[in-house]
Amino acid sequence: MERIYDDVLHEEIYINSYPNGLRAFVIKKKNFSKAFAGYATKYGSVDSKFIHPRTNEVVEVPEGIAHFLEHKLFEEREGNVFDRFAKFGAMANAFTSFKETVYYFISTQNFYENFEILLDFVQNPYFTDQNVEKEKGIIAQEIRMYQDNPNWKVYFNLLNALYVEHPVKIDIAGTLESIQKITKDDLYLCYNTFYHPSNMIVVVCGDVDPQKVFDMIEKMTKTKEYQKLIERIYPEEPDRINQKRIEEKLAISTPIFYIGFKDVINDLPPYEMIMKDIHTQILAEILFGKSTDFYEQLYKEGLINQSFGFEYNCEPEYSFFMIGGESKEPDRVYERILEHIEDVKKRGIDKEEFERAKKVVLGSQLRKFDNLEKLSVEFIYSYFKGVNIFEYVKEISSASFEDCQNRLKSLFDEDKSCISIVLPVQ
CATH class of the missing domain: 3.30.830.10 (Metalloenzyme, LuxS/M16 peptidase-like)
Structure with a gap:
């Protein structure tokens, strides 16, 4: 464990690195009653084409799959994760952006119990043909809702005007057509590729014990071997804009x-x-x-x-x-x-x-x-x-x-x- 104290910002941060490539950070905030914990993967909506780190084959998956994965990880064989967090008084959520997916909770009590839930559910996906098909309907409804949201629409229309080829111009949730192509196997493929510890970090911020946090991660991390870096493939983007x-x-x-x-x-x-x-x-x-x-x-x-x-x-x-x-x-x-x-x-x-x-x-x-x-x-x-x-x-x-x-x-x-x-x- 490494400790860094910033004399200018008066911030204290603890860092721990694991053999499988995972890195964990605790930003120590003394006397704060609230604590935040996030489990993040460097995987977002633009990462639909990549070279598989184990087979070295080029893989292209349907648009919107990173967001789809975010939705599905909260579903478990015996229910959903939100109920588990609620039991210990935490507010849990997640978001997918262009470049990352983050799962997190905020709590004022029972931090370590909630932290255990976070580490557990992110590492235990449960996808079936049936629950994937059911989720398509839910996400399709979400996409339609955003299509009627003026702030969302004006934003992605701008990206469509700015970019000719780059997938940043595509809605984070994908399209009504692309999500219909997503299968259980696609989800497991992307999960096993991008949710490897070497492509992830854990960030905790609050008045918590760094050593206890790092020990919990060590104990609960399932994947032990290191994976080489994932090579993303993006189309060549011209300097010009797409439309005025x-x-x-x-x-x-x-x-x-x-x-x-x-x-x-x-x-x-x-x-x-x-x-x-x-x-x-x-x-x-x-x-x-x-x-x-x-x-x-x-x-x-x-x-x-x-x-x-x-x-x-x-x-x-x-x-x-x-x-x-x-x-x-x-x-x-x-x-x-x-x-x-x-x-x-x-x-x-x-x-x-x-x-x-x-x-x-x-x-x-x-x-x-x-x-x-x-x-x-x-x-x-x-x-x-x-x-x-x-x-x-x-x-x-x-x-x-x-x-x-x-x-x-x-x-x-x-x-x-x-x-x-x-x-x-x-």
Whole structure:
């Protein structure tokens, strides 16, 4: 067991590595009444094509299978896992993203009993032809529900406009057609490949005994042998966007929109990816933050409201920036944003604004350390990217004015931008 204490952040973390490749982390939070535990695999919706680590054969499975697996793991031969957690007073859940699947619980009591349940059910899949067929109907209903969700629709329409080939453009749950192709054998194949300890981590955050946590993992881990790394296969993605504008009509009162910028600077070493992310966050705050003159002007003109915000998704294989919200004139907002970016490119970034934005970004990151769930999930995301979240926070202060200027030019290219709009049904 390794102990690391961060003198700057005053955070204490314990790390344990196991021969089968599993790594476990305990972020010690003294005097916290609540505790979080997550069991995560580096396996998400984009991982539908890969080289099998034992046979070396290329395998391609139906879209949506990672999300399908997440659903099915909660079902047991004698019922479902939620009942077991409820008995010990824990709130349990899971989520599938583009790159990872995370199973977790939060509790204020009976931590070790709940932790045992987490370690147990994630390692014991129970798939039958009958329960797989039944789940197809449930997930199909979920997909239809999301198709009618304007925020979900505007988001995935944006990804369809940004990306030509990459599977990030495909709904995490898959499609109505793809889930019908999923079989029990497909689920076991993907489970045995991606739910191997060498592709997983355990993260615990709270006032718990690290040694006891690590001993429980050692005792309960079923797979003992190491597995070589899984090689994912992604299609070659061109730099260009797929389409400039996409719109749809749903039952809403006010149009909603996202404007996207496709980032073509990817496949970077971890440190460079950290700095790219930091510079983008600072730059976004300078350009579009709620304290900027630009935001204030659009707000006064009635072009945006409090829903206006931005997000940067930074992964080793793909990255994109998006900004949006509600507006009665989304195309006009798009036009104004492009004009604003060009204006800032011409006159340059203000140094005082740069320093202010750094403080805002730093404050936003530090606040995550007071929220067990946010901190733990951010830790998982960062770890699977090869990034240390504690180093990320400390590197914000080293962000340079010149690099931020260069980032403005490299990311915000009008030719690599597009807009997705959901309009009210007339």
